Amino acid sequence: MNHLLLLLDTILVLVLVLALFYLIKTLHSIFYVPYKIQRHFRNQGISGPTYRPIFGNSSEIKRFHAETKSDRNQFDHDILKRVAPFYHIWSYMYGKTFLYWFGSTPQLAISDPEMIKEVLVTKSREYVRVPYNPQSKLLFGQGLPGLQGDQWNFHRRIINLAFNTEILKVR
Numbered sequence: 105m106n107h108l109l110l111l112l113d114t115i116l117v118l119v120l121v122l123a124l125f126y127l128i129k130t131l132h133s134i135f136y137v138p139y140k141i142q143r144h145f146r147n148q149g150i151s152g153p154t155y156r157p158i159f160g161n162s163s164e165i166k167r168f169h170a171e172t173k174s175d176r177n178q179f180d181h182d183i184l185k186r187v188a189p190f191y192h193i194w195s196y197m198y199g200k201t202f203l204y205w206f207g208s209t210p211q212l213a214i215s216d217p218e219m220i221k222e223v224l225v226t227k228s229r230e231y232v233r234v235p236y237n238p239q240s241k242l243l244f245g246q247g248l249p250g251l252q253g254d255q256w257n258f259h260r261r262i263i264n265l266a267f268n269t270e271i272l273k274v275r
Contacts, residue, residue: 152203160205165190
């Protein structure tokens with residue numbers, strides 16, 4: 105009987121240690137890592153909306169989309185404001201480059217042409233693109249903006265041939 109109690113105590117301690125380990129790991133990934141990332145980017149001069157634990161900026165993004173849908177002004181031709189209202193608002197507030205959050209995953213938004221060229225051409229394999237939000241997918245479909253890796257490189261080479269300056273001068 106004494107051995108059984110000792111075994112149960114050992115198992116209980118092991119379970120508690122494992123639970124504590126996973127709790128610390130979860131708290132680390134939900135609180136500390138995003139704080140560290142946001143501080144790193146702020147030190148480089150890149151700001152953005154403040155990280156909210158667990159959900160990130162998802163609630164704000166959802167609110168911006170709801171406000172855009174409720175706006176009945178159908179004659180506005182500013183497509184960015186309708187497809188990605190969060191980007192439109194935050195780029196006005198924080199500048200051309202800003203950091204925002206989907207859950208605990210950071211998203212770096214850029215609109216500087218030189219940085220875009222670096223991401224899409226020079227270092228395309230080092231950057232992973234964000235999956236489309238549903239409204240953007242309706243706009244772009246499965247076209248060029250959604251391609252990554254080898255598919256992107258293949259299509260970029262084909263497009264470069266079509267938009268070669270010598271060919272465009274002839275037309």
